[in-house]
Amino acid sequence: MIEYAEKMDLDKLVLTCIHCGFCLQSCPTYRILGYEPDSPRGRLYLIRALLEKRIELGEKIVEHLYKCIVCRGCETACPSSVRFGILMDMTRSQITKKYRFPLLQAIGLKLGAKVLVSHINLLRYLLTFNRLLQKIGIEYLVRLLPKPLSELDYLMPPSPSSRIYYPKIQEVIKPVTNKKLSVGFLQGCLMEAALPWVNRAVIRILLANGCEVITPRGQTCCGAASLHEGFIEYAKKLARKNIDVFENVNVDFILASASGCVATLKMYDELLKDDPEYAGKARKFKRKVRDFSELLLEIGMNKNLGPVNLTTTFHDSCGLAHAQKITQQPRIILRAIPGLSIIEMKDSDLCCGAGGLNWLFHPEITKETLMMKLKNAAATGASTIAVSNIPCYLNISRGIKRLKIKMNVVHYAELLDKSYRSAKLY
CATH class of the missing domain: 3.40.50 (Rossmann fold)
Incomplete structure (x- = not known):
């Protein structure tokens, strides 16, 4: 199942677990289901058994591994610093290559983790239409659709304003006060489509703190969905594109409104560590990345x-x-x-x-x-x-x-x- 180079990394990661069980109560799926294979420790056992070819990759194994939310709460609880998130990303990457998902799940995975995230404008138009449905009071129609389409009301948060359409963010916005520094802004795919007012609030705050805000054209999704759902190569493609785009603008820091996006940007060096052309660029990129709260306190x-x-x-x-x-x-x-x-x-x-x-x-x-x-x-x-x-x-x-x-x-x-x-x- 596992390619040799990746197997070596997985072996090392799996063997750091000492099976103490401190992770169990930090795991939402274990707390709900109470079943060992749906816990971090249990999933590590499954991954190790796959590595050692003691079990075959099948429907039940895939179900246990894909029920994981990849919240990484187990990492916070773990006394051995098991890097469970990366381990799960690598394992799922192999699953997507070797396992044939049921048709609807396969379509959903590719749509959610590859297609929509890389077509930000399409996502913006779809969710602008959703806001229109809300304003005229017929968003409930979405819930009448068959599952899983009925779950799409997940993407319809109530807007705090009467606005339906939000124009694109200007590429360069200068502060009214004296400029302290320049910040590169990753608008995100879902963030800009579903919560555009949050991005604009963050930009106003940065301007009020003396930051020039540059939102370079050509940027794309951070790659979080692709990475965590098992499409590592696609996540690498997105990472390279963002690195190239932000390399062309002279900024002191890089951030995003969504903490999940920032967490992924901070993983670019790990993601591209074996890429001879981008490993150094990714390390340089990561050094500039800050969470929104980090940056505000860092600059005063x-x-x-x-x-x-x-x-x-x-x-x-x-x-x-x-x-x-x-x-x-x-x-x-x-x-x-x-x-x-x-x-x-x-x-x-x-x-x-x-x-x-x-x-x-x-x-x-x-x-x-x-x-x-x-x-x-x-x-x-x-x-x-x-x-x-x-x-x-x-x-x-x-x-x-x-x-x-x-x-x-x-x-x-x-x-x-x-x-x-x-x-x-x-």
């Missing part, structure tokens, strides 16, 4: 903040807490906002169930995981759930809408944007 955030009188609880998105090990920076930013009260929820770093395409192929797991998250969030009594990643925003929004919970979902940058507006910075 503009603290001319106005009041935002509401209560919020913060969901630690997996792409931030587990993939980047960033938990405090967003909280520092939020605590600086006058009038904003932060109430911590139980298990704030437990996945909400939105990773990858699980919401499409294993909606029951996504639903059960989301219920745990919403129960903990609602128990705080907060009016708002702040997140940092787009799948979390979409998934939690859908759960709140379906269950009619009286809470709102925001990207935490929207709260800072509101504070700057309150202070009349723009």
Whole structure:
């Protein structure tokens, strides 16, 4: 099953596991299903058995390996620093080469992980049409479609404004105040299509902090969906394109609004380490990548903040807490906002169930995981759930809408944007 060079890396990664079980309670699928093969430890056993040719790759094995949300919560819990996320990416890469998926799943995987993510304009037009359906009140028609198409209302978060269409972001936007530095902005595929107002809030904040914002033309998806669903070669293609595009603009830092995108950008050096032409370029690229919260605190955030009188609880998105090990920076930013009260929820770093395409192929797991998250969030009594990643925003929004919970979902940058507006910075 495994090609020789990749098998050597997988062997090393698998053998770092000491089978202690600390990962079990951090794993949403194990907490829901309670079945060892659906835990990180159990999946490692399966991968090792495949490597050693003790079992054959079949439907049940693939099901266990694809039920994993790749939230990487197990990595945070692991005392042996097992790199489970990379291990799963490599294993799925081999599965997509060797295994014949059922037709609908094969189509869904290729559409979600290859076609739509590399056609950003098509995705923008589709989701602009979705916003139009919302405005005229017939978005419920999507839920009347047969499964899995009925799950597409996942991509229809409620817009905070009356706008339906958002023009493209200008390529170069200069700050009104003295320029401190230049930031390259990756708009993302799903982020720009589904939550364009968040991208614009982040850009306004960067400008208010003296950053010139360059959104270079020709950029593409970060590659997260391709990488995590088993299309590593396609993810490499996307990574090379982004490296080339950003290499042609003179910027000090590179960031994106979605923490999952940033986590993937920070993996480009690992992804292209064996590429003689791009390995060095990828290392140079990674050195410039920052999460939004990282950058603001690194450059010294503009603290001319106005009041935002509401209560919020913060969901630690997996792409931030587990993939980047960033938990405090967003909280520092939020605590600086006058009038904003932060109430911590139980298990704030437990996945909400939105990773990858699980919401499409294993909606029951996504639903059960989301219920745990919403129960903990609602128990705080907060009016708002702040997140940092787009799948979390979409998934939690859908759960709140379906269950009619009286809470709102925001990207935490929207709260800072509101504070700057309150202070009349723009």
